[in-house]
Amino acid sequence: MSLPPRICSCGRVVPHGERCECQRTMTRERNARHDARRPSAAARGYNHEWRKARTEYLAAHPHCRECSKNGTTRLASVVDHIIPHRGDKRLFWHRANWQPLCAPCHNSVKQRQERSL
Incomplete structure (x- = not known):
């Protein structure tokens, strides 16, 4: 029906x-x-150095943290800043502020969370 x-x-x-x-x-x-x-990605700090760090981080943390909370295993493709850095370079590079997410979680769950702040 x-x-x-x-x-x-x-x-x-x-x-x-x-x-x-x-x-x-x-x-x-x-x-x-x-x-x-919006400034360009490069102007926001997403340059070659970031891409290299992102690749290393995803190799060490391959699964989406949000999916794992729900008992699902999905490969992460995005390194997300838990606390939005808003241009703060110290917060941008602080690895304890990073989390692995799959694109669907980053583009839906995380965006909803940030909009509610």
């Missing part, structure tokens, strides 16, 4: 669980505005 579609605020009928094209467009535009104001 599938759930019924819904009506978007723009008036389109949208299948249950999907986003309307107008919502996807608004998200793309919002992200583009955010990216235009």
Whole structure:
């Protein structure tokens, strides 16, 4: 049994669980505005030295910490800063502030946590 579609605020009928094209467009535009104001990755410290340290850290800590809490084993692909460094180089490089995450956990669970701060 599938759930019924819904009506978007723009008036389109949208299948249950999907986003309307107008919502996807608004998200793309919002992200583009955010990216235009954001410094480049290199300017934020994500350079060759970081990539080397990240590779070494993931080799030593290969599994996603968030998935492990839920009893799942998934390979980590992101080194996340537990406390957002916000440009603080000391906090950026403090390895006790790093955690291995898979991309889905980093891009959903972690982002929700940071937005709630």
